[in-house]
Amino acid sequence: MAKPLHLGFLYAPQSGSQTHDKSFDPLSPLHLTGLARDLEGAGFAFLLIDDSVGRAEPARSEAFTTASFLATRTRHIGLIAAANTSHVEPYNVTRLAASLDHVTHGRAGWLVSTGVVDPAGANYGQTAVAPDVHYERASEILDIARRLWDSWEDGAFIRDKQSGVFVDGSKIHPIDHVGAAFSVKGPLNVARPPQGQVVVAHRVADKRSAEFAGRHADIAILAAETAGDIAALRDNVLAAARGARRDEQHVLLFAEIVSVIGSDHAAGAPKAPVAHYVSGTPTEIADQIEALANAVTLDGLVVAPGVVRSSPDAFSRDVIPELVRRQRLRSGDRSATLRERLGLARPGNIFEHKAPEPASTAA
């Protein structure tokens, strides 16, 4: 039997593929807290907070601010916030993610998105990025982020009141990055994240995104309609990981599923362009999930409900207990960091025990 699965939840109301019912206000701190706590209670390993910089309905708060707000209102669930590399400065987004990891005590992730969601470019007029270089830019930003997160070694802070030595300067490193789009001197102005490196997630829908996820992501979220297409994306990601000389075990493979339970159709759930739908009664949905898990080797599922509600989702209430009964889900280790919970090791520091490296160049 296939290994038990982790569960993630994709929160993206007004994204074109997800809406919310009248009882849920995406700008209400109470409703957001309720949602995150419900998911935590139901056993989800992480909550993905999607974001959009396009002309979406004015209904969602920015993802890192939202995740930071939820950080101390939750205790165990991973909080993965989206930021679009086509519209951010690498130094800014790197410190947002590092800081989120500190305030969550190691439960932070970054959902890397890239490219223009038309007409987002119109909001960035003179600084808009040419479409053909979005992934090059994303890749360069990830290289910068990883080095900046490591720019303070774990032992850099001494904080000895007696001697007055606050830091060990030999454990703080400039990164001296000079690449195609950016030059970033470093070091970061944030202590190394508790997880060492913040968990990086990426949605995979085609060859280009599979290539990026294989090289950079800890969590690849495979979005396709059929089990066969999901398996193909999975193979692309793993091939890219091998190409980048990464251990395949270090890329966790999640399939994105859109659950449609009972009345969701009536609630006017929008249809995602490409997604693996599961629908019917809770038992039927559990059957469909089992079938998918038997067909494609996966580490987990990202549940993207068509409708977000303020009350516990039917998936949490009815489907999860059924999957637990069938021993298809991992039981969460509730005290761990997100990396520990997902079985990902805390990475070593690239600057430790090494002479300073020459300036990196863009891929």
Add this chain to the structure above:
Amino acid sequence: MSKRELHFGLMFWAGGTHPSGWRYPSSHAGAAFDIAFLQRVTQLVEAAKFDFLFLGDRLASDPSLQTTNPSQMSRLEPFVSGASLAAATSHIGIVVTANPTYYDPYNLARMFASLDHLSQGRASWNLVTGADEIAAGNFSRQSHWDTERRYDWADEFVAVVRGLWDSDAITPLHHKGRYFDVAGPLNVKRPPQGHPVILHAGTSDRSRELGARDADVIFAGQATIESAKAYYADVKSRARKYGRRDADIAILPGLTPVVAETTEKAVEIFDHLNSFIALEPEGDGGEASRYGSLGRMGKRRNLTAVSAAIGVDVSGQDRDAPVDPVVLAEANENGQRLFADVKRLTRRDVKGPNRLTYRDLIFGHISTGAVVVGNPNEVADHIQLWFDERAADGFNIFPPYVPESVEAFTSLVVPELQRRGLYRTEYSGPTFRDHLGLAKPAAVLSGSRSLRG
């Protein structure tokens, strides 16, 4: 018109604003990344009805700051800490520092709108244009922009951000300007405050003009009541030409209070704090180059530097010896001011039973900003004097060591100011604008928005 009342913010350097505050015995040396600790301190000043919590920022790091200013070396990103602090509080305003020079207006407008929704009307933007030259190296810039360029950019940037806060599907922004083309609308609903409160600090002409036009709160750095009064009068008069009333802008200088039940105990704490400062060998008395205008400790920490400042050579003196009265007699105007200031803080003099030492002069020389040392009445008197004389509408409180100095101020000075009827005993409403007595601005519903003023 309602009665004028004091406003307080907390300048939240978690390790303390004193360069060696983190070494004080009760301080938490790892405070900067301990969100639970930051939340407890925020709750402490919220219980004392402070207007706001001030989260400073810099966009670079440098380990050489460790002996002079470790709180400025590394910290949590302020939107992250601000949102986390909002989650643990209900009334206090949350000021996030953000530098338009290194931000995009659409991103920044979204983040402040988001923080304002999450905090239910408590978000505030401390607009800085960045005196910090090394930040350029982290943002793919060849060099640091000059003041004119930074303020030209910031002026348009603020107009775009305000326009985005006001925008909606029916009236998107369609801004086309010198630096920015932004279609809008913002994809976050109009913030609960309409516009989050805007703070600004600075003394240059461009900065005063930006503050007079756009800021709701001005954070000032004048060390003396005379210079603070002049600054206050200047900014309020500049604001009038933009059609703003005096009550529309709160001018809050920084103030470092060292307070205890008795004067003697307060002076003891002040001396104890200073004893942790690492002094430098004699010889070089020039300005330390690090961090120009940030340079809270830009001056050399030795008697060579003191000698240059006061016009009398004391560089060969034993630092712990009492100062010879002749030095005071021969000191220049600068030196006279330094002696008066050190005497005011330490209650020591060149004569009498309590003698000033040369070491005291070094500490006085490197100190910047307004400092008051004393018992609760003395500190309240200082605050009241500046308030009554219109040198200040309140203060951004610099806690020299954390959390004890915050506890001392809120438990000893705040009740005294409340007894004197100068400071609120309850919040009048839940938003930061409520604390400042500012109405929610009406949205400017035009397709295109030009620079005001």
